[in-house]
Amino acid sequence: MSLVQSGAIFDALSFPVHVDRVEDRELRIDELHRHEYFEFLYVKKGSLVCRFKSRTEILKQGEILIIKPYVLHRLDDQEKAVCCSYFCSFLPQAVDLNIQSLEMLQQSESPNVYYFKSLMSLVEKESAAVKMELAREVRQSMEHVLELLKVHSHTSSEKSHALCRFYFLELMALMSEQHDRALESRRTVKQEVSVSVSKCMQGLRAVLNYIHDHYDEELTLEAMARMCGTAEPYFCRLFKNETGSTFMNYLNGLRIRKACELLRDSSDNALEICYQVGYSNYPRFSRQFKKNTGQSPVEFRREVCRGRGKYWKPSLAK
Numbered sequence: 001m002s003l004v005q006s007g008a009i010f011d012a013l014s015f016p017v018h019v020d021r022v023e024d025r026e027l028r029i030d031e032l033h034r035h036e037y038f039e040f041l042y043v044k045k046g047s048l049v050c051r052f053k054s055r056t057e058i059l060k061q062g063e064i065l066i067i068k069p070y071v072l073h074r075l076d077d078q079e080k081a082v083c084c085s086y087f088c089s090f091l092p093q094a095v096d097l098n099i100q101s102l103e104m105l106q107q108s109e110s111p112n113v114y115y116f117k118s119l120m121s122l123v124e125k126e127s128a129a130v131k132m133e134l135a136r137e138v139r140q141s142m143e144h145v146l147e148l149l150k151v152h153s154h155t156s157s158e159k160s161h162a163l164c165r166f167y168f169l170e171l172m173a174l175m176s177e178q179h180d181r182a183l184e185s186r187r188t189v190k191q192e193v194s195v196s197v198s199k200c201m202q203g204l205r206a207v208l209n210y211i212h213d214h215y216d217e218e219l220t221l222e223a224m225a226r227m228c229g230t231a232e233p234y235f236c237r238l239f240k241n242e243t244g245s246t247f248m249n250y251l252n253g254l255r256i257r258k259a260c261e262l263l264r265d266s267s268d269n270a271l272e273i274c275y276q277v278g279y280s281n282y283p284r285f286s287r288q289f290k291k292n293t294g295q296s297p298v299e300f301r302r303e304v305c306r307g308r309g310k311y312w313k314p315s316l317a318k
Contacts, residue, residue: 003070003243004035007257009089015161016091017168019149022048022075023083032072034242036208037089038119040175041065041075042134044143046083049076052128059085059131062139064175067129068102068122070205086146092116094168101209115169117176125202134178145171203228204238215254216278221247255279256292263301270297 008027010016020026022041032053041048041059048059053072059065067073075087092099096112099105102123105116121130134142145167152164207228211219224247225235239247255277262273271282274297279285289297 004029004033005243005245005253006036006091007253009035009037010091014156015153015164016094017149017153017164018089019086019146019153021150022085022087025087029074032074034070034072035089036069036212037091038069039067040088040090041067042086042088042142042146044084044086044139046085048083048085050074050129051076057129057131062134062136063131064134064178065129065131066118066122066175068119068127070201070208071128073128086143086150088146088149088171090168094165095172101213103209104213114176115172118172118179132178135181138174138178142171142174145174200228200230200238203230204242207239208243211251211254215251215258216276218278218280219251251278252288253292256289259285259289259297260293260300263297264304270301273297 004027006016009018016037032051041050042064043059043061045061047061050057050059050065050067051074057065092101092105095115096108096110098110099108099112099116102119105113105119106123118130118132121127148167149164149171152160152167207224210227211224221232221236225232228235228238230238236247239245239250243250245253258277259273262268262276263270266273268276270286274282274285277285279288286296289295289300293300295303
């Protein structure tokens with residue numbers, strides 16, 4: 001069982017939305033796995049099988065399944081000749097930079113919350129995914145938007161990022177409208193795990209969510225283990241087993257990804273960004289940045305400004 005990190009899907013220069021056809025996906029994982037991002041599945045033709053730890057969901061034509069982060073699942077392979085389905089991997093900040101998790105969504109008073117209507121039932125801890133059927137008259141619009149997103153989410157340019165956000169908002173608006181209309185067909189998929197495992201995994205999910213919401217603060221191994229409800233040695237093993245990285249490497253990788261976003265999207269200087277992502281010492285920040293990206297913060301920004309930013313996927317194992 002593994003955790004797919006956001007950096008495996010969204011590089012430092014891309015918009016946090018990625019769309020492709022399931023049968024054409026590059027990242028194939030045969031075992032049960034979790035990921036840090038939301039995943040949206042839609043079946044245009046044929047059917048799609050999604051297996052959770054204790055149950056199986058079969059999606060038919062016109063049906064949607066939205067899986068929340070950190071839920072164990074896997075997709076069965078499809079035959080291209082008889083099936084056509086899409087997956088959309090995304091982070092909430094694609095809609096609103098101030099909403100980065102379900103917990104923040106609950107507390108937000110932003111009008112952008114409207115776009116997340118279809119996700120609201122996932123706030124419940126025992127919820128793993130939400131499934132609903134699209135009305136026939138909406139399916140063509142959904143398929144058109146997904147095809148456009150498939151094109152623009154694979155291109156790193158200012159124009160493509162703008163169009164990607166535009167079409168993604170259209171997709172989320174379509175799902176919000178269907179959320180209200182599909183009362184009879186909408187169903188929440190519950191997680192079915194043993195009580196002992198559930199407590200540890202719920203604790204780890206809470207820790208991961210907390211790290212993503214508070215990466216700019218001082219976070220210690222001791223405090224995170226306490227939040228998880230386990231002793232430090234067990235927490236370290238659990239964290240490494242689920243994420244493939246140590247706690248500190250994971251935290252540093254997240255902070256450097258956020259620093260890359262700020263270097264790309266803001267006019268703040270590298271020293272200001274150093275403090276914004278949780279570092280209190282610039283030389284340490286600069287060394288970690290170069291260790292993860294192969295460039296200094298100044299060099300990275302220069303590459304972005306020249307339009308020659310490298311396609312970079314952060315290595316959290318460093």
